[in-house]
Every structure is written in C-alpha cells, then in structure tokens.
Amino acid sequence: MQGMILLPLAAIDAFDQSARNWGQQFSWPAEQLLRLLLAAAAGGLVGLEREVRGRQAGFRTNLLVAVGSALVMLVSISFTDRHWNHDSSFNLNVDPARIAYGVMTGIGFLCAGTIIKHEASVRGLTTAAGIWCVAAVGLAAGFGLYSITVFATVIIVGSLWILDYFENILPKMRYRTIVIRRPWKAGCVREIVERLKAGGIKVIDASFDRSRDPNYADVSVDIAFIDRAKYYALEREFENDATCQLVAAREE
Secondary structure, three states: HHHHHHHHHHHHHHEEEEEHHHHHHOOOHHHHHHHHHHHHHHHHHHHHHHHOOOOOHHHHHHHHHHHHHHHHHHHHHHHHHOOOOOOOOOOOOHHHHHHHHOOOOOOOHHHOOOOEEOOOEEEOOOHHHHHHHHHHHHHHHHHHHHHHHHHHHHHHHHHHHHHHHHHHOOOOOEEEEEEEEEHHHHHHHHHOOOHHHHHOOOEEEEEEEOOOOOEEEEEEEEEEEEEHHHHHHHHHHHHHOOEEEEEEEEEE
C-alpha cells in the first residue's frame, strides 16, 4: 500500500524536476515570458469554463487576473536581483513577497464585484472563489512553480466543471417563495399551509396581503423541498384549482 502511494509521488517529483530544468534553460527575459504565457494558459482554461456556463467573470477576466498576478510576482522577484545603491552603514532589507501579498488582498475587491445578493439568495460565490484561485495560480506561475501551476489548474477546472455534475446528483434542499391568490375567508392561510405540508413541502413562513382587493388575499409562502417532482405536482394542482390562482413563484 505504501509503495502504491509513493509511486505517484515519485512521478510528480520527477515531473517537477523536469519542468524546472526545462524552464531554467531559458535566459532572461525568455523564462519570464514563458511564465506569463503559462499563467495566461492557466487563467484562460478556468475562464473558458466560466464563459461556457455564462458566469459574470469569464475568459478575459480570469486570463487577465492570472497574467497580472504573474507579472506582479515577476516584479517582486526582480527586486532582489536589482542592485540598490546605499550607504554601507545603512541596512537595506528587501522583501520580494510583500507585493505578492497585496495581490491576494486586492483581488478581494474584484471578487466582491462578482457576488450578487438578491433578497435571500446569493450568487457569484463560486466565480469569486475561482478568481481568487486564479490569482494564486498566477503568482505560482510567476514564481516559476511550473508543476504546481499545472496541477493547481487541473484541480480548479476539475472542481468547477466535473464536480458540478456530482452536485446536481446529490439531494439538495431548494427554497422558493410562492404567492397564491384566493378569495378571503378566515383560516384561508392555514388551509394553504396545510395543503402544502400534505404534499410533502416544508413551510418556513407564511403571510398574506389584502391591499390589492379586500375580497381576495395574496398568500405568500416561503417553502423548502428536496423532491422537485412533488413541488411541480403541487404547482399544477394550484394552477388547475378554480378557487386559487398561482400568481408568482421565485427561487430564493
């Protein structure tokens, strides 16, 4: 068992050493350009997945984030190679990682722009996390971590693309708000709530509004369900009921 684990790890080490040796055969600025191209390829792959799914940040955004992060890392590294003229009595310390730290902090503002909150629902969190990971991949490419950049890109794309199919298979609680219009009478809200519960739907909250017409009540019900077939069956039931009118249904 231990040998089976060590064998792929040894292959990864060999690949990493080969990648480093291959990259180091280039002189400046050829290797730095190679790192930028690697970052562009990594960011482009992640961005392509987001673009196909129609997300807020797509191909160009992720590519630019990766290239920009790699460029910042290259600039940070060049600080140590540059000769700084200063008095011998003065101790000058250069921290090449300080600028790179700022990338991960600053990228948070860009990620915040992809997150959209609408009432109780929040969208764009996965896209924001992807941008943050792409920035980290760009830094790795800029630093010359070729194998880590490749493996990280494969993991990120796999998480976004392949795991999405598994997520659809897993049972998941879904939340919706439905509005049902019916003639007003005492206890009509309770009747609708009991009807939903009898259909296997979990009722979270219920309220009504009679401002439109005092003779009718718009009953707003927050519901949760796992089996979508049960929900759609109840939707059709309300649609075919002459005493009720389903006027709105929105996913939370």
